[in-house]
Amino acid sequence: MKFKHATLLTALMLGSAAFAATPKDTLVLQQSNDTPTLDPTANYDTGSANMIENMYETLWTYKGNSLREFTPLLATKVPSFTNGGKTLTVDLRKNVKFHSGNAFSCDDAQYTFERNLVTNSAESGNWFLAEALTGTQANANDDKTVTWDKINKSVTCNSKGQLVFTLPKADPAFLAKLAFSGQSILDKQWAIKQGEWDGTEKTWKDWVGKDVQGSNLSKNPSGTGPYQLVNRDANALLFKAFAGYWGGKPAIQNVIVQKIPELAARQQAFLRGDADLIEAGSRANIEEQLKGKPGVVIVDGLPNTSATGIFMNENIKASDALGSGKLDGNGIPANFFSDANLRRGFANSFNYAQYIQDVQQGKGKQRTMLLPDSFPGYDAKIKTYSYDAAKAKSYFQKAWGGNVWKTGFTLNADYRAGSVAAQTAMEILKKNVEALNPKFKINIKAKQWSEMLNDSKQGKEPMIIIGWAPDYADADNFMYTFYSSNGYYFPRSNWKDAAVDKWLDQARATVNTAERNKLYSQVANRAYEQAPYLLVPAGVNVFAVRDNLVGATAANYNPMLGSSSLYNGSPWKVLSKK
Incomplete structure (x- = not known):
């Protein structure tokens, strides 16, 4: 049967809508988190990417499940560089419409990349675009070498x-x-109509470094992708196929994305057939609650190209998170984690083997660095920490000249609400640290x-x-992000x-693979x-899928795409139901 919009909207507002079974032309997704933005320029998280990748399109995307091959989208082919690798000329697809009805042209693409360079900030994924086109990660406010002329000449439309x-x-x-996905092409006329930057030299300085996460374009998006936004509220988004x-x-005509914080509620909806794809939690949750159940198919053995760490911030900039703000047992000072012995104590307090067993059902790997082991530059010979209470105690006793062990501390630690894996990791760390000294206290909280x-x-x-999911398949995207004082994650760790x-x-600065790998080691x-x-x-x-969902397979699974990161699924346009 066909789902009428009125019925869809009713289901949308209910948030946890219960269908006898989702219709063949409707896909229902359930996740724990909200969606920070629908503006591609501001997109720099997987929750936003999941939506943007289905509404907007880039010039090309990854081919199938490959991390190295591309297939064209708004370009007619994937081009080759000329001029010693410094010029890239792109032929653009014709007869393409935006959701607004506006025709796609080169002017839209030029506007997109210039807007990304103008508004570039540490909070967006445009620093690596800026670095490639202007020679610096910074915007014009932070680096005076970034001029309008430099931006304007870096991306142009020729007479053809x-x-x-x-x-x-x-x-x-x-x-x-x-x-x-942050480089998805925008509808210039529509963006300007919404009150966004007008694309001219006259006004560009007013938009330098501007945070567009909550932009008018985020509220009213217009892409060239297969799905367009119909409605949204605090708990759900409704999309329909773009005619x-x-x-x-596409076979799927309607997509409902619901925010359901409780894992048990998502699992029950999935088992009833009320949801087609869900954020299903850890491997343990999938194998214990979903595997072998009627109507469920498990797809296993998929590559993991993300890296996750527990951050220890060495310069905490929130007094309300510090308790007393002193090393007196009732809080911590802002530079609490600046002591390496303290950090080593925490590193030896985490039970890595227990996490692999409890969360990953024994199918996990303790990496040596915050880089996927499938990426060039990964070195398996680097030493790793292991759970060792005696070593942890020794390091804590040395930390801060012995004062940590003497006075104790109260530490506040947060994890993403709805993430069972993150919660379990924090609980393991809390239990083991607090067992060392009754004066050690860790308050963990979902956020x-x-x-x-x-x-x-x-x-x-x-x-x-x-964690970090790669923007592009190169070791630099992880190593610089986590470990450089100029990297994206530096404000979260302040380790230099x-x-x-x-x-x-x-x-x-080198294209020599062997030299790069040595430096990363x-x-x-x-x-x-x-x-x-x-x-x-x-x-x-x-991941787990309903057995009537066609297309959510290993062949369509690409870990470089946001839709794979959260639902462990596939782009909506390749899905259908039987």
């Missing part, structure tokens, strides 16, 4: 209607960078995803568990090491010594 990128130096990762989509009519993201990027979180910064900059060794993070073991990815 082709999009031309001009790089100051060759960047072998540039094609992969443009496949990131004017150039790529053909909404968007709130945790915003607070942590401002350095307000003392300790959090958070001059030698590490030097090695990472050197790795960016040096970084990993130094990180082991200093323990800026607790490295959470990586699991083998697994």
Whole structure:
């Protein structure tokens, strides 16, 4: 049967709508978290990427489940560089419409990349685009070498209607960078109509570094993708297939994305057939609650290209998170984690084997560095920490000249609400640390995803568990992000090491693979010594789907895409039901 919009909207507002069975033309997804933004320029989290990748399109995307091959979207083909790797000319697809009805042209693509460069900030995924096109990660407010002329000349439209990128130096990762969902093409006329930047030199300075997460474009998006937003509220989003989509009519005509914080509620909806794909929790949750149940198919053995760590912030910028603000047992000072012995104590307090068993059902791997082991540059020979109460006690007794052991501490630690794996990790750490000394106290708390993201990027979180999914398939995207004092995650950890910064900059300056790998090994060794993070073991990815859902397979699973990161599923347009 066909689902009428009125029925869909009723279900949407209910939040936990119960269908006897979801209709063949309707996909119901359930997740624990909210969606921070629907503006591609501000997109830099998997929750937002899940939606944006289905509403908007990049010039090209990853082909099937490959991490190295691309297939064109708004480009007619994946181009090759000329001019010694500094010029990229892109032929654009014709007869493409935006959801607004506006026709797609090169002018939209130029506007998109210029807007990304103008508003570029540490809170968006545009720093690596800026680095490639303007030679710096910074925007014009933070780096005076970034001028309108430099931005305007870096991306242009020629007389043939082709999009031309001009790089100051060759960047072998540039094609992969443009496949990131944050580089999705915007509807220029629609954006301007919504009150966004008008694309001119006259007004560009007013928009430099501007936070567009909650932009009018986020509230009223218009992409070229197969699905368009129909409605949204605090707990759900409703999408319908875009009738004017150039790529053909998808089988799934309606998509409902519901925010259901409770894992048990999501699982029950899934088992009843009220939801087609859910954020199903850890491997343990899937195998214990879903595997073998009627109507459920398990897809296992999938690659994991994310990296997760427990952050220990060395410069906490929120007095209300510090308790007393002193090392007196009732709180912690802002620089509590600046002591390496303290960090080593925490690193030896985490039971990695228990996490692998309890969360990953024995199918996990303790990595040596915050880099997927499938990526070039990973070094399996780097030492790792293990759960050792005696070593942990020894390090805690040395920390802060013995004062930590003497006075104790009260520490606040947060994890993403609804994430069973993150909660379990924090509970393991809390139990083991508190068992060492009755004066040690860790208060763990669930926090909404968007709130945790915003607070942590401002350095307000003392300790959090958070991961990184790659923007593009290169070791630099992880190593620089986690370990450089200029990296995206630096405000969350505030760990700085001059030698590490030097090695990472050197790795960016060479195309010699062996030399880069050697430098990354040096970084990993130094990180082991200093323990800026607790490295959470990586699991083998697994997901559950309803047995009538066609297309959610390993062949369509690509860990570089946001839809794979959260639902462990596939782009909506490749799905159908039988």
